[in-house]
Amino acid sequence: MNVLPVNSLDTPRFCGVPTFMRLPQATSLHGLDAAVIGLPSDSGAPFRTGARFGPNAVRAMSVMLRPINPYRGNINVFEKLACADVGDASVVPGYEVESLDRIEESVAALVTAGIVPFGIGGDHSITLAELRAVAARHGPLALVHFDSHSDTWDKYFGGKAYSAGTPFRRAVEEGIVTPGQSIQIGLRGSLFQATDISQSLDLGYDVVTTDEIFDIGFKALADRIAARTAGRPVFLTFDMDFVDPAAAPAVQTPEAGGPSARETLQILRLLHGLDLVGCDVVEANPLYDGPGQITALLAATVLAELMALLASVRG
Ligand SMILES: [Mn+2]
Structure with missing residues (x-):
């Protein structure tokens, strides 16, 4: 199956229902290699809510993106991968555990x-x-x-176990990630406790802080990620607060002093050797983005780079 996006040289970008990168909205899963799915829950947000509006904001700006990726040998992502936008998982606003259950069910399909x-x-x-x-x-x-944060804290607000600050501690406890082959990249800023970074190391994760990214360089970082994950299926998750708030202001928990948009994309374009089985981009919150929607544009671009990474591996 070969399903191409609407060609923006034939039909202007502002026409039509905005699916991700103007891909078809799938009516069937048959024959697809990859699918974009909106996961519009912000019931786990300790600070600025509104990421429930993220999927459609990212889709709206993703119409800017073109199918060929020049950073990976002019690969046409959609000639390599049969992709579609499958719409959104349903959620239960205000009910974190129930929303996670519904998202799991939709992704499992x-x-x-x-x-x-x-x-x-x-x-x-x-x-x-x-x-x-x-x-x-x-x-x-x-x-x-x-x-920019580890998201390996334990409990929030009267013992709540499920939150945007806890998923990667829960994932280790549930045995669904192998921390010894996993890596957290970009941590920076002030701490709740002196152990905020060592708690990730104690769980078994490798950690590269924002400062270390610039100390070791982007190529060495990409090599370290490939070596760390070698031989195991990879899930790549990208929190938009990895990026400096000057380039990605519209996030739940902004953290000053991060990589620029250009530096972020350079890093992603150097990734290699990953057996990608799932990806996400999270925490884009258009309520804080202003009329330029720059966070949504960058989030769309991040996801497109990850699709190109998968296409290059499958190619
Ligand atoms: Mn996060």
């Missing part, structure tokens, strides 16, 4: 059909539901996690 899910969040708690669904098929996963 894709994974069971042999499709690589590309999720658009949603706050970061949704990734736990995706990991549950993907690990059910592929076994414990290598996690590649771009974020």
Whole structure:
């Protein structure tokens, strides 16, 4: 199956229902290699809610993107991968556990059909539901996690276990990621406790702080990620607060002093050797984005780069 997006040289970008990159909206999962799915829950957000509006905001700006990726040998992503936009998982606003269950069910339907899910969040708690669904098929996963925060805290607000601040501790406890083959990239900023970074190391994750990214360089980082995850299926999760708030202001929990948009894309374009079985981009919140929608545009571009990564591996 070869399904191409609407050609923006024939039909202007502002025409039509905005699916991701103007892909067809799937009416069937048959024959698909990859699918974009909106995961519009922000019931796990400790700070600025509104990521429930993320999927459609990212889709709206994704009409800017073109199918050929010049950073990976002019690959036409959609000639390599049969892709579609499958719409959104349903959620239960205000009910975190129930929303995670519904997201897991929707993602499981894709994974069971042999499709690589590309999720658009949603706050970061949704990734736990995706990991549950993907690990059910592929076994414990290598996690590649771009974020200015570890999201490995234990409990929030009267003992709540499920939150945008806890998914990667829960995932280790549930045995659905292999921390010894997983890596967190981009941590920076002030801490609740002196142990906020060592708690990730104690769980078994490798950690590369934002400062270390610039110390070791982007190529060495990409090589370290490939070596860390070698031999295991990879789930890559990208929190938009990895990026400096000057380039991605519209996130739940902005953290000053991050990589620029250009530096972020350079890093993603150097990734190689990953056996990608699932991806997401989370925490884009258009309520804080302003009329330029720059966070949504960058989120769309991040997801497109990850699709090109998968296409280059499958090619
Ligand atoms: Mn996060």
